Amino acid sequence: MTEVMNGKYKIRAVLWDFGGVFTTSPFEAFNHYEMAHDLPENFIRQLNSKNSDSNAWAQLERNEVSLSEFCKAFEEEARNSGGHLDGAEVLDCIHGQLREEMVGALRSISRQYKTACLTNNFSQSANSTNSDTTATKEVMEMFDIIVESSKVGCRKPELAFYQTACDMLEVSPNEAIFLDDLGVNLKPAKTMGMQTIKVVTPTQALKELETCLGHDIS
Numbered sequence: 001m002t003e004v005m006n007g008k009y010k011i012r013a014v015l016w017d018f019g020g021v022f023t024t025s026p027f028e029a030f031n032h033y034e035m036a037h038d039l040p041e042n043f044i045r046q047l048n049s050k051n052s053d054s055n056a057w058a059q060l061e062r063n064e065v066s067l068s069e070f071c072k073a074f075e076e077e078a079r080n081s082g083g084h085l086d087g088a089e090v091l092d093c094i095h096g097q098l099r100e101e102m103v104g105a106l107r108s109i110s111r112q113y114k115t116a117c118l119t120n121n122f123s124q125s126a127n128s129t130n131s132d133t134t135a136t137k138e139v140m141e142m143f144d145i146i147v148e149s150s151k152v153g154c155r156k157p158e159l160a161f162y163q164t165a166c167d168m169l170e171v172s173p174n175e176a177i178f179l180d181d182l183g184v185n186l187k188p189a190k191t192m193g194m195q196t197i198k199v200v201t202p203t204q205a206l207k208e209l210e211t212c213l214g215h216d217i218s
Contacts, residue, residue, distance in 0.1 A: 009174040011195070011213065013114035015165055017156075020181030021199045022103060022139060023096030033093055039083045044090060047074075047081055052184075053158075056087075061120045063150040067091075091122070101202045103139055105209070105217050110142050114169045117143045118161065118178070123150040145169060156185040162192055177212050179205055 019026055030044040048057045056073035059065045065073065071087030078085045109115060117140065140146060147165045149155035154164070166173055173192035179199050180186050186196040195212050199205040210217055 009172070009193075011113070011177060012175040013116065013166075013169050013171045013177070014109050014209070015116045015118055015162075015176055015178040015189075015194070016106065016143075017178075017180035017182075017185065017199070018117055018119045019094060019096060021099075021179055021205070022106070023098055025181060026094040026096055029093035029096070030090070033085075033090060037085060039085065043078075043081070043083050044085070047077055047083075050077070050081070058155065060122050061149040061155045062153055063123045067122075098135055098139065099202050101206065105206050106139065106142050108217050109209075110144070114171060115143045115145075116165045116169055117146045118156060118165050118180075119146070120149040120155045156180070156182075157188045159188050159192065162189050162194070177209065179209065 016022070027042075027045055031041060033039075034041055034043050048055065052058060056065070056070050056077055059073070060067075060070040067088070074087040074090070075085060106115065145165070145168045147161065147168065149161065152161065152164055154160045156162075162173065162178070166176060169176075173189070173194045176189075177195045177197065178186065178189040179197045180189075181199040183198055186198055190196045197205055197208045197212070206217060
C-alpha cells in the first residue's frame with residue numbers, strides 16, 4: 001500500500017461517502033419532488049436538518065424504526081413544518097446516477113491505499129427499495145470495508161462512526177483522507193485529524209485529492 005505524508009503522519013487510507021460522491025446528489029431529486037408536489041425549494045433538506053440527531057430520518061439510518069414507522073413520523077414532521085409528502089416516495093429519491101470518473105478514481109486508489117465507504121443508509125428490512133444495482137454492487141466490492149449506519153447503530157456526523165471505520169482499517173484518523181458532499185459530515189472527521197475534501201463536482205474533488213496525495217490518480 002502507498003503511504004503519503006500528512007505532516008508527520010503517513011496517509012494510508014482514503015475514506016469515501018457514497019451518495020452525492022459516487023452518485024449524483026439526492027438533493028436534486030428532492031428538488032424535483034418538491035416542485036411536483038408544490039413544496040418550497042429545499043423543504044426536505046431543511047426538514048432533515050431539524051433535530052438532525054433524533055428526527056425520523058436519523059432514526060431510520062440507525063435502524064431504530066421500521067419503514068412504516070419512519071413514514072408516519074416523517075410525514076408528521078412535514079405537516080408540522082407546513083407541508084405534505086409521502087415518506088416512501090421521498091426515499092425513492094435517494095438513488096442517483098453513478099459518476100464514472102469517481103468510480104475510476106476509486107479503482108486506482110484501491111490499488112494503492114486502504115479504502116472504506118462510510119454511508120448513512122437504511123436496512124433492507126426498513127426500505128425494500130434500497131437495493132443495489134449490479135453496477136453499484138461492483139463499486140461496493142472495490143472497498144476494503146463498508147461502514148453502514150444501519151448496521152453499526154450510529155451515523156455521520158457522530159464521532160463513533162468515523163472511529164469505527166478507522167478501527168476496522170487499522171489506521172489512525174491522521175492517516176486518512178475523507179471525502180463527503182456535506183460539510184456537516186466533514187467537520188467531525190477534520191476535528192479527529194483527517195484531511196477532508198468537500199465534493200462539489202467530481203473534477204474539483206479529484207483534483208483536491210491528488211493535491212492531498214501528492215500524485216496523480218492513475
